[in-house]
Amino acid sequence: MNRLTALLAPTALIAILLGIWEIACRALQVPVYFLAPPSAIGAALAADAPSLVAAAGYTVSNALIALAVASLLAQGLALVVVLSRTLERAVQPITVVLQVTPVIAIAPLVNIWAGTDHPGRAIIALAVIVAFFPIYSGAVTGLKAADPDLMRLFDLYGATPLQRLLRLRAPSAVPFVLEGHKVAAGLAIVGAVVAEFVAGSGKVQGLAWRILDAGYRLQTARMFAALFVLGVMGAVLYTVLQAAERAGLKWWRGR
Amino acid sequence: MPIAALTDVEVDYPRGRALGPFSLSIAAGEIVALVGPSGCGKSTALRLLAGLEAPTRGEVARAPGRGETAVVFQAPTLAPWLSARANAALPLELSGMPKTDAAAQADKALARVGLAGAEAARPAQLSGGMAMRVSLARALVTEPKLLLLDEPFAALDEITRRALADDVLKLWADIRPAIIFVTHNVEEAVYMASRVVVMSAGPGRMVGDIAVAGPLPRPAQFRTTEGFRATAEAVSDALAQGMSGGMAA
Numbered sequence: 001m002n003r004l005t006a007l008l009a010p011t012a013l014i015a016i017l018l019g020i021w022e023i024a025c026r027a028l029q030v031p032v033y034f035l036a037p038p039s040a041i042g043a044a045l046a047a048d049a050p051s052l053v054a055a056a057g058y059t060v061s062n063a064l065i066a067l068a069v070a071s072l073l074a075q076g077l078a079l080v081v082v083l084s085r086t087l088e089r090a091v092q093p094i095t096v097v098l099q100v101t102p103v104i105a106i107a108p109l110v111n112i113w114a115g116t117d118h119p120g121r122a123i124i125a126l127a128v129i130v131a132f133f134p135i136y137s138g139a140v141t142g143l144k145a146a147d148p149d150l151m152r153l154f155d156l157y158g159a160t161p162l163q164r165l166l167r168l169r170a171p172s173a174v175p176f177v178l179e180g181h182k183v184a185a186g187l188a189i190v191g192a193v194v195a196e197f198v199a200g201s202g203k204v205q206g207l208a209w210r211i212l213d214a215g216y217r218l219q220t221a222r223m224f225a226a227l228f229v230l231g232v233m234g235a236v237l238y239t240v241l242q243a244a245e246r247a248g249l250k251w252w253r254g255r
Numbered sequence: 256m257p258i259a260a261l262t263d264v265e266v267d268y269p270r271g272r273a274l275g276p277f278s279l280s281i282a283a284g285e286i287v288a289l290v291g292p293s294g295c296g297k298s299t300a301l302r303l304l305a306g307l308e309a310p311t312r313g314e315v316a317r318a319p320g321r322g323e324t325a326v327v328f329q330a331p332t333l334a335p336w337l338s339a340r341a342n343a344a345l346p347l348e349l350s351g352m353p354k355t356d357a358a359a360q361a362d363k364a365l366a367r368v369g370l371a372g373a374e375a376a377r378p379a380q381l382s383g384g385m386a387m388r389v390s391l392a393r394a395l396v397t398e399p400k401l402l403l404l405d406e407p408f409a410a411l412d413e414i415t416r417r418a419l420a421d422d423v424l425k426l427w428a429d430i431r432p433a434i435i436f437v438t439h440n441v442e443e444a445v446y447m448a449s450r451v452v453v454m455s456a457g458p459g460r461m462v463g464d465i466a467v468a469g470p471l472p473r474p475a476q477f478r479t480t481e482g483f484r485a486t487a488e489a490v491s492d493a494l495a496q497g498m499s500g501g502m503a504a
Contacts, residue, residue, distance in 0.1 A: 149332040152307050157349040158321045167349075171336045252336050254377025 036221035044221040045228065052210065052229045059196065059206040060233055062120065063188040066127030070184060074132050075177065078139030082169065083161075088140070099133040103191055107198035119199040123206075126199075127191030131184040138180025142173025174252045178245040185241045189234050207233075257316070258283045258401055258433045259304050264313030265458075266299050272458035274299045275313065279452060279461070283318075283400065286427060286434040286471065288444035290490060291454030292498055297437040300459070301326070301403050304435060319401045322350050325394035325432075329406040331386035333378040333393075339365060340374040343392040350397075364392040367429070368422060384415040388422070395426060402427075404436035408443070420447050424472035441494070445487045446473055453490060455497035463493030 018038045024030070025037035032040060045052070081088045103126050110129075114122035146168050154164050196208030205213075207230050214222035257280040265275035274296030281287055281304075289297045302308040303315050305326050317324070325346070333342045344361035348354060362374055368388040378386050387407060394402060404423070408416035420443060427434055438444050444451045445467055453463035467486050469477060477483055 147332060149328045149330065150334060152302075152305075152328075153326065153332065153345075154349065155307055156305060156324065156326060157346045159349045163349055167345075168334070171334065174336065253379045254335070254338070255379050 033218040033220055036224055040221040041224040041228065044219070044225040048210075048222060048225055051205075052207075052226060055205055055207045055210050055226070056229050056233050059189070059192050059208070059230075060237065062123045062206070063127055063185075063192040063237070066124045066191060067131050067181070067185055067188045069124065070128045070131035070188065071135055071181060073128070074136035074180075075139050078136055078143060078173075079165070079170075081140060082143040083165075095133060095136060098129060103130050103194050104198065107195055110195075111199045114199075119196075122199040123192055123195040126195035127188045130191035131188040134183040134187065135177065135180040138176040138183075139173055142176030143169045145176065146172040171252075175249060178248045182238070182241045182245050185237050186234060189230075189237060193230065256283075256318070257281055258285075258318045259435075260314075260316045261300065261303055261310075262314040262316070264300075264303060264310040264315060266296065266303070266308070267311040274303075274457075274459050275310075277313075277454075277460055281401075281433050281435060283433055284431045285450065286424075286436075286448045288448035288451045289435060289437045289454065290439065290441060290444045290451060290494060291459055292456045292494070293439075294457040295454045295459035295497075296457055297454060297459065298405050300454075301405050301435065301437055304401070305403050317401070319399070322346065322397050323400045324403065325397060325399035325401070326403045326405065327387075327390050327394045327407045329409050331378065331383075331390040333386055333389055335378050338375050338377055339370060339381065339389045339392075342378070342389055343396050345393060346397050360396055361392070364396040365389070367395065367426065368392045383411055384419065387411065387415075387419060391419075391423070391426070395430065398430055399432050402432040402434045404434065406437050406439065409439065416443070421472065423447065428472055441487050441490050442478070445483055445490060446478060451486070451490050453493035453497055462497040463490065465489050465493065 022037045022039060025035060030037075036044070077091065081091055106129070107122070107126055110125050111119070111122045114125060143165075150168060151164070154168055159167070192206070193208045196206045197212065207226050210226040211223050211230075214220070214226060260278075260280040262278050263276045264278070266273045277296070277300060279287075279300065289300060291297050299308065303310055304317070305324055306315070306317055307326075309315070333339075334345070337345070340358055340361045342361075343364050344354075344357035347357035347360055352360075362371075365371060365374055365388075368391050370385065370388050370392065373381065373385065376385075378389070381389065390407070408419055411419065423434070424447060434447075436447065449467055449471060451463070451465045451467060452461060453465065454460065455462045465486060468482055469480070
């Protein structure tokens with residue numbers, strides 16, 4: 001399949017679905033508060049564009065800050081943990097519990113700890129919690145994935161534990177860590193949005209707040225407009241991270 | 256004075272005995288081939304000689320110090336994130352040699368295995384044979400006294416493995432390390448070694464220790480000589496005996 005077909009096929013499908021949606025809304029006279037037609041959503045997008053872009057900027061910047069913090073914490077902890085099997089075992093249940101607990105369930109608690117006047121802190125903290133695990137688990141797996149024969153060679157030439165960590169285990173972990181960041185970026189957005197729902201977003205309003213606000217007013221078209229921006233934002237971030245992963249792997253492998 | 260010797264070694268793993276009792280003594284500059292069926296403990300014997308593993312019972316004596324033993328594995332075992340030069344320089348850098356000196360030595364070792372010009376290439380950009388040569392260069396960069404090869408050509412095509420066998424013999428003529436190599440291939444064993452040690456099915460014991468007459472490195476027509484054919488037959492007979500569990504004289 002060439003690039004043009006790859007681009008045209010999904011575009012055509014989306015156009016057809018939007019057409020059916022528009023015609024169905026008009027033909028069946030669906031109330032606008034129940035399901036807005038694509039034309040109304042387009043109009044809401046155009047009218048709200050400046051505030052939606054600001055809201056998206058707020059949400060994505062929180063997600064990116066959280067991704068950076070989660071990246072540092074997860075890789076730091078992974079480096080410490082692989083030095084000791086006991087430590088790894090000790091940390092494992094905590095990381096698993098953090099991963100399997102729904103972020104929406106811990107959000108009210110984190111909200112209290114962050115202080116109800118600082119919803120931004122709570123949002124970042126919650127996004128960090130969800131973005132942490134994929135990076136941590138990728139880093140731990142990667143640090144342990146070094147070629148056993150290369151490990152033997154390092155033994156043979158009397159490598160120190162630090163040489164082994166920096167020159168063998170850390171570089172071996174690169175593909176796993178890149179993959180972890182790609183997954184974590186999407187989760188950081190999810191974490192930020194869920195946290196905004198629970199924590200509110202202070203003076204500056206994020207995308208989740210836009211959706212809630214429009215929902216309270218039964219302005220379905222504006223809800224869809226905010227959802228559309230959220231979807232585009234997630235897709236852009238995923239694409240950027242995927243490109244970064246490819247570039248990172250190319251650098252790592254040399255091709 | 257042997258450069259390395261195993262005396263009545265036995266290696267037990269949780270799933271059972273992997274090797275022994277097995278004894279083997281290697282003189283300096285000698286080329287010994289270890290042949291035997293899969294799972295007979297050939298690679299275990301090699302790891303004992305490298306000092307990478309300790310025997311459950313018996314003694315391992317090794318004259319070479321740290322950095323004087325080199326191992327080449329069945330796969331090239333190169334770090335994908337490093338260039339051919341950096342891979343070959345690794346043993347020197349790990350022992351504390353400054354980076355530029357190590358790189359210069361690595362370039363020499365790469366030239367020796369016919370890879371001048373490929374120093375900056377990454378393993379993913381090399382063919383299987385070229386990657387194996389980088390692995391050989393990495394082993395030779397320290398000018399080892401003991402070179403252990405664990406089925407190094409098993410994954411290569413016939414033409415490449417014959418070319419590499421000749422290259423190894425040429426390199427041996429330059430540095431004269433003792434070489435112990437594991438192989439499944441009787442012809443390769445007879446062609447490359449001055450002595451072929453045949454092991455029985457696991458746990459491996461020695462069932463044959465067959466000297467190979469003729470000069471090293473081998474002349475081009477060595478494979479067609481009567482001596483080559485007769486030695487290969489003797490090795491095959493010992494192998495067949497080892498498979499059936501019998502002991503050769």
